[in-house]
Amino acid sequence: MNVSKNIVQRYFRHFYFFYTYLGYRSFILIFLSILVGLLDGFGLAMFIPVFQLAADGGSINSFDSLGDLKIFFDWIQTLGFSVNLTLVIVIMILLFLLKAILKYVDGIYKIRLQNKFVKKLRNQLVDGLSSLDYKAFLGLDSGKIQNVLGAEGIKLTYGFLAYFNSVQHAVLLLVYVSLAMLSNLEFAILVSLGGLLSNFMFQYLFKSTEIASLGLSNLGHTYQSYLVQSVYNFKYLKATGYFYSYKLKIKDIIDKIEFNQRKIGKYNAIMSSAREPIILLVVVLIIVIQVHYLEGAIATIMLSLMFLYRALNYIVTLQGSWQGFIANIGGLRSSVDLIKEFNLGIERFPDTPLISKVNYILLENVSFSYPNGFQVLSNINLDISSLKTFAFIGESGSGKTSLVNLIVGLISPSSGKIYVNGLDRNYVNLASFRERIGYITQEPVIFNDTIYHNITLWASHNSDNFDKFKKAIRLANLDGFIESLPEKEHTRLGDNGILISGGQKQRISIARELFKDVDILIFDEATSALDSETEKQIQENIDMLMGKFTMILIAHRLSTIKKADSISVMASGKVMDTGTFDELYQRNLQFKKMIELQEF
Known part of the structure; x- marks a missing residue:
């Protein structure tokens, strides 16, 4: 075989x-x-007896000129038909018609x-x-x-x-x-x-x-x-x-x-x-x-x-x-x-159990290294509980974004464990877990389509989805902006949102995650590319959402994280200190210095 x-x-x-x-x-x-070839071949073969019958006055004694193909006419004669010019022409036409159909x-x-x-x-x-x-x-x-x-x-x-x-x-x-x-x-x-x-x-x-x-x-x-x-x-x-x-x-x-x-x-x-x-x-x-x-x-x-x-x-x-x-x-x-x-490179995870709601996430002694041995994160321990806001700050390269990648499941720990609702995340359906997460990045993801499709990701325009859409844009403070547009939610945004401002793009990104109906909202440097006035407006959005969702904030600008329930200071892939804004300001010299440098 x-x-x-x-x-x-x-x-x-x-x-x-x-x-x-x-x-x-x-x-x-x-x-x-x-079949097409056989029908065409037999149809062509009919020309020989046609010429012979026409030349011999309508009668023919032998079909030897056809070689072994004469068996076709022998078979017709055994059926009781007399081979004449009319019959041969009819057969030829039928063969070519059937060939054309096939x-x-x-x-x-x-x-x-x-x-x-x-x-x-x-x-x-x-x-x-x-x-x-x-x-x-x-x-x-x-x-x-x-x-x-x-x-x-x-x-x-x-x-x-x-x-x-x-x-x-x-x-x-x-x-x-x-x-x-x-x-x-x-x-x-x-x-x-x-x-x-x-x-x-x-x-x-x-x-x-x-x-x-x-x-x-x-x-x-x-x-x-x-x-x-x-x-x-x-x-x-x-x-x-x-x-x-x-x-x-x-x-x-x-x-x-x-x-x-x-x-x-x-x-x-x-x-x-x-x-x-x-x-x-x-x-x-x-x-x-x-x-x-x-x-x-x-x-x-x-x-x-x-x-x-x-x-x-x-x-x-x-x-x-x-x-x-x-x-x-x-x-x-x-x-x-x-x-x-x-x-x-296919990503594999079990079909069950499914995660229908994320109540809490626990990281125990989590470390991550690249295949070349370079260690990005070392012995991270976190308890991310429901409806609280957690902030992570630190210089570039301190491991903040890598930590987010670990939390959302884009990468897996080199050592240590991540638990979701008490279950080892390696043994749960990761796709269902990600569906419970909203992710707003520094560079907003905007598709060259309408506002409605950008927020709903091409959900049908029925009454239920439109109600969810209106709720999402209201929470993201987009309703006034959309109502001011001639085409409302059907306004196209251009390639990468070129037709709207940076703040509007961020609000659309926030509205998309809110439409998704998530448990966790992650803001990864979501305001660092914005001017001060727009940053203030987005900050108001974030403040309004606190307590309604579990939130994870990655920030350089410390004004973003002032109201967070827990702030972790990171350096060299480690969590150096954790506390509230006031607690860290009182006891952590690095945090206090960062505050003073930003004239907070």
């Missing part, structure tokens, strides 16, 4: 790949091709399979990205992810169609060669030899195109990566004048992409222009051989020529469609490789 599977994967690896996504449907497509069904079915395949593969990519562990995500190339999910997706469509066109052309070629064997064995041998010779001629083109296609996909990943970085770092590049040198780097990648595309185009042009001369050459050679050396009968040669035309046409179109598949194989391989990378 394993041997046969290895043979299939080695010699039919592309078909095996598509089969893993389509299953038995792949064989239905092949079966339809066989070809239509085949085309529709192929498109449905293509849609199914592309949808399934893209869904697999999206599911893989969403299931990816945060640490694994940090190790991936963001340009590759964007390129595969975006630009390379177009190649999936073309690649699928080109491959199954190749399979169908190969099947039809075999059908016509088989029919040729039944009518004239010598012809079949000649066709096979012609096909092999043309295949050797184009083998170099196939290999060169495959190399260029893979190179094009890799360059596409790099291009997308640099493009994303240019947009993200636009302000810096513009302000420093570095955009010129960065632009030259991007243009160099564009030149390499165009070079590979030109190579693929050149190979395709060679394939396209060489088709007709090859067909003509092989046709002439076979006619000469049949007439002068094999002494074939005129009727047999005519039938041979009809099968010859079909068979040789599919030899060349097979080469063309295979060339098209090879030209797009980079997109398929990139998608498969990325899925494998996603699967290696």
Whole structure:
């Protein structure tokens, strides 16, 4: 069993790949091709008796000119039908009509399979990205992810169609060669030899195109990566004048992409222009051989020529469609490789128990180190109880954000335990736990969509959701701002919220978490990028939410955390002291110095 599977994967690896996504449907497509080829072949064979019946005055004594295909007419005669010109023409028309119907069904079915395949593969990519562990995500190339999910997706469509066109052309070629064997064995041998010779001629083109296609996909990943970085770092590049040198780097990648595309185009042009001369050459050679050396009968040669035309046409179109598949194989391989990378970094946790409400979180002797051994957090002990506000302060690099990443479950402790409601978090459903957490960051996450969709994350616009929406914007002090807009909640915000202010973006981020109906709100430097007036307004929001939610505040500006129930001073990955604002001010010199430096 394993041997046969290895043979299939080695010699039919592309078909095996598509089969893993389509299953038995792949064989239905092949079966339809066989039927189309047989109906077309038998329909073509009808021309010989039509010519003979027309030339002989409507009667025919023998069907030997059809070779072994005469069994078809022998079968008709056993049914009691008299073979005449009218019957043969009717049969021929019926065969071609049935062929046309099946070809239509085949085309529709192929498109449905293509849609199914592309949808399934893209869904697999999206599911893989969403299931990816945060640490694994940090190790991936963001340009590759964007390129595969975006630009390379177009190649999936073309690649699928080109491959199954190749399979169908190969099947039809075999059908016509088989029919040729039944009518004239010598012809079949000649066709096979012609096909092999043309295949050797184009083998170099196939290999060169495959190399260029893979190179094009890799360059596409790099291009997308640099493009994303240019947009993200636009302000810096513009302000420093570095955009010129960065632009030259991007243009160099564009030149390499165009070079590979030109190579693929050149190979395709060679394939396209060489088709007709090859067909003509092989046709002439076979006619000469049949007439002068094999002494074939005129009727047999005519039938041979009809099968010859079909068979040789599919030899060349097979080469063309295979060339098209090879030209797009980079997109398929990139998608498969990325899925494998996603699967290696998939985040795993048990389905149960679910966390329906977070009552408290306990950290016991928690430490975290990166794989290179650098320790970020050391022996953290915290008891985060319900409806209290906990603040963490310290210089950059003290471990505040890493602590938040641990609390929300983006990373796991290198040592120590985290408990949720008394349960070891390693053994609870982490997705359900995260659903109970709202996270507001220094850089607000704003999507290029309407206010309503940004806050509800595309929830349907029904009465229940709209009531939740209005409650969320009221708590976030957004109701007045939204009412002042001509399009109200349907106002679009632009890319990354470019059409609104920083304070409005933060309020929308807060409203989104409130709409989510969470137990814990985390503010990670949520006011550090705002001006003093806007910071004051957001601070009022935070103060108003205290006591209604369990809150975790990470802050540089100490005015944000004055009313917190518990403030922890962090340094070098450790909690150095914990207390209220007044307690720390009285006993902690570092805290007092921070207060005085900020003229608090």
